[in-house]
Amino acid sequence: MSSATVILAGAVFSVTALGFVAARWGRPDLSNLEQWALGGRNFGTIVSWFLLGGDLYTAYTFIAVPALVYGVGALGFFAVPYATIAYPIALVVLARFWSVARRRGYLTTADFVRDRYGDRSLEVAIALTGVVAAMPYIALQLVGMRAVFAQFTSLGAEGSLAALTVAFVLLAGYTYTSGLRAPALIAFVKDTLIYVTVVAAVVVIPARLGGWGHVFALSEAALARRPHPTSIYLRPAQFFTYATMAFGSALSLFIYPHSITSVLAARSRGVVRRNAALLPIYSLLLGLLALLGYCAVAAGIQTRDATNVVPLLFARYFPQWFDGIAASAVVIGALVPAAIMCIGAANLFASNVFREFSSERPAVETIVAKLLTVATCACALLFVFFVPVPYAIDFQLLGGALMLQIFPAFVLGLWTRWFHPKALLAGWAGGLIASCAMAYASGFSSSYTLHLRGGSVTGLIAFYSLVLNLVVSAALTLVLGAANYAAGVDRTTAADYA
């Protein structure tokens, strides 16, 4: 066995032990859903910083962003404005949501929607959107892990799949046992490894290639020579695409169930607010990592599967033992968000779908959530076994567009009860259908070209669908209001949001 394989195996088994030990952190009663799923809502600034960083900046992000820059040039750098403006949005939206969630005891966005609008169909729609969007996201974490197993170890394709299964069964085991405390504790290891790896990479690799000036010059020349030429600058036609990609992605980042789960685990509103200002440190890391895509272009790395760009770059410039560290960073970096995504999806299903069809018994609810977490893990694993990787990526892109369709009901709902719940439901459905249609018509791209009177404009599908969603929601609200159609009961009060 290679030294990289030994280090990787050691890392996976160590964090597994950590995951099980986490059940004893603070001696909680884990049959209580708030204890199991939200760590007792008691994480301070530092734990939350590691947890949210470990949750939002997934291993797949660290593989996919440089791969995109490698593939499409400047357009791929949209991840940087995205990861910048997400935080002003987070500060405003999440602090308010945290307050009302703590006051009223919510575990999910759909809990809030039920209370705010008194409409069960809207609640179930919001919950199912989260579950559907989370599944391909979890699957992509596994794809990232598999790429690393195949690249850095002597396992081969079949062995990688076996290793993946072992890692994921262990993940299901400690998540079932310890709940959110497991990824919270493992996040410390994950983030430390990621920082070490990325800092080493952005210091060593550009220097070996003759400095940034050289990297950009070589990239510009190499991208121009490609069969489909691209550039390190945007074409004017890409301005709108770039801006909508950054803006639309930033709007949806914090409404994913895994983001919400981590945010609600914070001890206080102050913890959420402080983290909005502290988390951008991770964005800086992501931005520098994105530029490794150009390092790969400049280094002349050729690969048909862009997800291999980062592993290949590491294999070329680092000794084998450090590849083991980098591989561990990616694998553990996938396990942390995967665990939180499973918990988030299971919470939605247990609290907002299952509970609607059974009597409210908290103890049973916890068992359901725990079993559903295991079921979600199993589904994601099957997804990876049977769905080819490009489809997993397509589904994840589509999932992002679907996720954004809860924005009017959830985010705008935090400030206004003006919208009619049935109008929001219709807007949501319209946004969903439009997203699927545009995704299908564009061959599952994240953006779609609208043709208007001779001109054409390409923008993020999620963004177009959200605009349609808002228009439908507003128009129908006016119609239903004029018809005096009952608008449901709002059980929250102004004081709940303070």
Add this chain to the structure above:
Amino acid sequence: MRRAWYALLILPFAGTLIPPLYNHAVPALFGMPFFYWYQLAWIPVTAVLLGVVVLLTRKAGDV
């Protein structure tokens, strides 16, 4: 009005969502074209703006 400080948070949007403002090579910094270092620079600037807003809009319960 302490809430007026939140208006500072419009700056990162204005600074990053209008690509024609920064889609060029010069001035470069450490060999990095303007397009890249300008957008990277917005990350710490935004973090500082957020820090200022968080501090200046604190309420009694925000511990």
